Amino acid sequence: MNQPAPASSPPALPVSLAANPKLSSWLKFSSAGQVAISPGKVEIGQGIVTALAQIAADELDIDLSRVQMIRASTAASPNEGVTSGSLSIQQSGRALRHACAEVRRIFLQQAAERLGVDIDALDIEDGTISGPGNVRTSYWELAGEVSLDRDATPGVTPKIASRRALAGNSIQRIDIPDKVLGRPRFIHDQALAGMLHGRVLRPENARAKLTELKEDGARAVAGLVAVVRDGSFAGVVSETEHGAEAALNALRKGASWSDGEPLPDENDLASFLKAQPSESTVIDKKTAASPGVSKRTIRRQYTRPYIAHASIAPSCAMARWHGDRVHVWTHSQGVYLLRADLALVLKLPVENITVEHMEGAGCYGHNAADDVALDAVLLAKEAGGRSVRVQWSRQGEMSDAPFGAAMAIEIEADLDEQGEIVDWRHSIWSNGHAARPGRAAQPGLLAAFELADPFPRMISTNPPQANGGGGDRNSIPLYDFPSWQIESHRLTTMPIRTSALRTLGAQGNVFAIESFLDEIAAERGEDPVAFRLRHLRDERAKDVIRAVAKRAKWKPEKQPGIGHGIGFARYKNTGAYCAAIAEIEGAEDISVRKLTLAVDVGEAINPDGVINQIEGGAIQATSWVLKERVRFDRQRITSTSWTEYPILRFSEVPDVEVEVIQRPEIDPVGAGEAAHGPVTSAIANAVFDALGVRVRHLPIIRDRIIAAMELIS
Amino acid sequence: MSSVRFRLNGAETEVDADPDRSLLDILRRQLGMTGPHFGCGAGECGACNVIIGDHAVSACDTPLWSVAGKDVTTIEGLGTSERAHPLQRAFIAEQALQCGYCVSGILMSAAALLKRNPSPTDREVKEALDRNLCRCGSHNRMVRAVLRAAEEMAAG
Numbered sequence: 045m046n047q048p049a050p051a052s053s054p055p056a057l058p059v060s061l062a063a064n065p066k067l068s069s070w071l072k073f074s075s076a077g078q079v080a081i082s083p084g085k086v087e088i089g090q091g092i093v094t095a096l097a098q099i100a101a102d103e104l105d106i107d108l109s110r111v112q113m114i115r116a117s118t119a120a121s122p123n124e125g126v127t128s129g130s131l132s133i134q135q136s137g138r139a140l141r142h143a144c145a146e147v148r149r150i151f152l153q154q155a156a157e158r159l160g161v162d163i164d165a166l167d168i169e170d171g172t173i174s175g176p177g178n179v180r181t182s183y184w185e186l187a188g189e190v191s192l193d194r195d196a197t198p199g200v201t202p203k204i205a206s207r208r209a210l211a212g213n214s215i216q217r218i219d220i221p222d223k224v225l226g227r228p229r230f231i232h233d234q235a236l237a238g239m240l241h242g243r244v245l246r247p248e249n250a251r252a253k254l255t256e257l258k259e260d261g262a263r264a265v266a267g268l269v270a271v272v273r274d275g276s277f278a279g280v281v282s283e284t285e286h287g288a289e290a291a292l293n294a295l296r297k298g299a300s301w302s303d304g305e306p307l308p309d310e311n312d313l314a315s316f317l318k319a320q321p322s323e324s325t326v327i328d329k330k331t332a333a334s335p336g337v338s339k340r341t342i343r344r345q346y347t348r349p350y351i352a353h354a355s356i357a358p359s360c361a362m363a364r365w366h367g368d369r370v371h372v373w374t375h376s377q378g379v380y381l382l383r384a385d386l387a388l389v390l391k392l393p394v395e396n397i398t399v400e401h402m403e404g405a406g407c408y409g410h411n412a413a414d415d416v417a418l419d420a421v422l423l424a425k426e427a428g429g430r431s432v433r434v435q436w437s438r439q440g441e442m443s444d445a446p447f448g449a450a451m452a453i454e455i456e457a458d459l460d461e462q463g464e465i466v467d468w469r470h471s472i473w474s475n476g477h478a479a480r481p482g483r484a485a486q487p488g489l490l491a492a493f494e495l496a497d498p499f500p501r502m503i504s505t506n507p508p509q510a511n512g513g514g515g516d517r518n519s520i521p522l523y524d525f526p527s528w529q530i531e532s533h534r535l536t537t538m539p540i541r542t543s544a545l546r547t548l549g550a551q552g553n554v555f556a557i558e559s560f561l562d563e564i565a566a567e568r569g570e571d572p573v574a575f576r577l578r579h580l581r582d583e584r585a586k587d588v589i590r591a592v593a594k595r596a597k598w599k600p601e602k603q604p605g606i607g608h609g610i611g612f613a614r615y616k617n618t619g620a621y622c623a624a625i626a627e628i629e630g631a632e633d634i635s636v637r638k639l640t641l642a643v644d645v646g647e648a649i650n651p652d653g654v655i656n657q658i659e660g661g662a663i664q665a666t667s668w669v670l671k672e673r674v675r676f677d678r679q680r681i682t683s684t685s686w687t688e689y690p691i692l693r694f695s696e697v698p699d700v701e702v703e704v705i706q707r708p709e710i711d712p713v714g715a716g717e718a719a720h721g722p723v724t725s726a727i728a729n730a731v732f733d734a735l736g737v738r739v740r741h742l743p744i745i746r747d748r749i750i751a752a753m754e755l756i757s
Numbered sequence: 758m759s760s761v762r763f764r765l766n767g768a769e770t771e772v773d774a775d776p777d778r779s780l781l782d783i784l785r786r787q788l789g790m791t792g793p794h795f796g797c798g799a800g801e802c803g804a805c806n807v808i809i810g811d812h813a814v815s816a817c818d819t820p821l822w823s824v825a826g827k828d829v830t831t832i833e834g835l836g837t838s839e840r841a842h843p844l845q846r847a848f849i850a851e852q853a854l855q856c857g858y859c860v861s862g863i864l865m866s867a868a869a870l871l872k873r874n875p876s877p878t879d880r881e882v883k884e885a886l887d888r889n890l891c892r893c894g895s896h897n898r899m900v901r902a903v904l905r906a907a908e909e910m911a912a913g
Contacts, residue, residue: 226835356794356796358795
């Protein structure tokens with residue numbers, strides 16, 4: 045099952061450190077009293093760089109201001125795969141903590157030797173190592189004598205929680221001053237010497253092929269450097285950005301396209317998902333020792349639409365060729381993974397490709413960040429060794445990037461005479477939730493599917509349950525039902541491109557489970573908080589539920605037009621615990637007035653960072669629930685602007701209150717995806733509390749509420 | 758090509774460019790002001806907001822010619838690290854962002870609000886920022902930061 049292994053196994057290196065054991069790949073002492081820390085994880089607006097700096101400074105006993113955080117690059121950084129799944133603190137944080145603890149010990153040994161003092165008599169304060177008789181040295185004095193080009197060893201013990209000075213404190217994020225002062229910090233703001241600008245032409249209709257391209261119009265635009273075409277991939281390179289835009293418009297007028305491939309009916313996603321060919325997997329099965337007697341069975345179906353990542357910034361990348369080597373600047377979540385896919389497309393050894401990270405806007409999963417990098421590489425090929433910057437349009441970002449997969453979820457419960465659950469069956473129909481680059485024998489980058497000699501379009505898959513699962517993420521109940529069977533049907537066709545969106549399938553599954561539980565509790569006339577507590581054995585789970593109930597004064601007195609609901613999950617069943625209570629208002633149009641959350645991430649390295657992530661997740665989930673669905677007709681994606689794909693606005697944002705249950709002795713886990721499922725279900729349950737109807741199809745918008753009311757009338 | 762004159766962050770500025778080009782493109786590519794960010798190109802998200810006269814305006818759909826003779830303020834003109842604007846200090850104090858791509862535009866909307874209404878209510882702040890989109894969900898922190906800056910400015 046999904047309980048983490050007990051911590052009694054023999055000492056082992058943290059996973060990221062085991063994969064990248066050389067200590068010097070993680071940190072280096074530079075001459076000017078600084079320490080360069082090189083995590084393989086990247087800043088995507090989640091504040092990870094600050095939390096990792098806190099961990100490193102703590103373990104080394106140096107001031108935070110001495111820490112220089114190095115951006116990930118395939119040229120030098122440890123390979124930590126992808127920055128996703130709320131794993132950066134778990135993976136990079138633990139690796140850095142261990143590496144820094146070991147480096148600290150190595151330097152203490154060296155200092156003891158040099159100073160002729162017993163190692164236990166030495167102390168470190170802000171990098172200065174001192175001992176009895178006023179002897180002193182420092183990391184920087186010793187750096188020349190100590191080689192960190194050696195592998196980390198297990199058995200190093202990092203500091204105990206009470207001896208950490210920084211971790212556990214809400215340190216201000218180190219990237220924020222640049223951002224509020226408008227200093228160039230994002231990849232979008234960087235200009236390389238002699239940089240050209242590129243734009244890529246893409247069809248309106250899904251997967252249409254470019255049949256004819258008249259280039260004269262584009263070639264007549266001032267500043268044009270190249271028109272690039274390879275099959276259905278076409279683009280322009282210009283001396284200026286506005287020249288590239290103008291040339292793209294001209295190129296579009298000269299383009300003829302084949303018919304595209306048909307899209308499903310957006311109004312009947314469940315039928316579409318269930319009718320497609322799929323690969324079925326039993327995710328989990330639990331058998332009761334003595335099965336209860338079923339008196340009746342209830343079955344409910346839930347759906348979630350396709351959801352856009354909808355980053356505020358259109359994706360952007362830069363590339364520059366030098367002979368048969370290429371350097372790429374990207375806001376991808378995984379520099380090594382992107383490099384692997386680029387190598388497949390370009391048919392080059394990975395050594396010829398350097399991929400360097402630069403900050404982008406929040407991506408919330410696998411958006412177009414990787415796609416635009418290949419676009420830039422392909423356009424830069426025709427730029428005579430000059431660098432080319434490519435930026436997608438808003439329309440492209442909203443229609444050509446992968447989406448979070450739509451889901452149909454069916455749950456059946458057998459109830460006994462007392463209305464207690466005796467068996468539980470949960471089935472999911474969905475495309476896979478992951479088609480990230482760098483993990484398959486074929487590339488996952490959009491332009492690769494468009495070339496004259498195209499790669500097959502990647503069909504999304506699901507990570508295994510051991511890694512948190514994909515469409516099945518959080519589908520195994522944490523509740524102690526006597527028996528269950530969980531099944532996942534992953535579609536093997538993919539007319540709408542899907543890949544990882546924050547939480548993968550967890551938002552849909554938690555919505556379904558928590559809505560259904562709420563319904564069963566309501567039918568029994570049992571309080572939904574009490575019902576959940578009664579079915580949980582894990583005290584940390586119960587603690588977040590009790591904490592949120594207390595904080596929201598559960599259950600507030602009933603008022604007309606107002607509803608309250610609760611939702612709970614432990615992200616991936618192994619990550620952060622989170623419980624949410626929503627207070628909503630409305631009839632046909634719902635507004636969420638307040639969200640109260642309690643969260644347990646183990647040791648919260650930066651409690652305000654955790655709160656920020658939970659608040660942000662709660663508000664984003666509210667936006668998903670109240671507003672968001674990718675729109676399409678049978679030919680093309682139609683929600684290509686903020687008007688057609690509205691998200692929550694300032695005037696619509698609920699108050700959000702977050703309580704962090706701090707557990708300094710328990711290994712930290714990430715917070716970025718913990719809130720979405722609980723908040724989604726809390727809102728849906730609050731809608732029932734207010735209106736007496738169960739809306740089982742997201743988003744909870746006016747026509748869904750009316751449809752749900754018609755069902756019961 | 759023609760010449761357009763305006764005041765940018767207090768300095769007389771003359772730009773030789775096609776007057777139909779967007780102010781945002783001119784600011785970012787010709788004048789090196791990368792604080793205002795491109796988000797949608799249609800005036801729908803506010804990431805590129807600047808202040809023209811007394812109003813926050815999206816620079817992506819403002820043609821260069823239309824700012825002739827006007828005062829344009831970008832985030833770069835709001836404050837510097839040595840002399841940060843109270844709004845910038847408050848955004849740092851409240852840690853009022855996650856990715857921060859939208860924040861320069863939001864600061865300009867907020868600065869325009871505080872100019873015309875130095876002591877806004879919570880609701881008035883939300884109304885003033887309603888045309889700015891934030892995807893990370895940092896809205897409440899931003900509203901708190903604006904109110905904090907207003908208080909600080911009132912206290913002198």
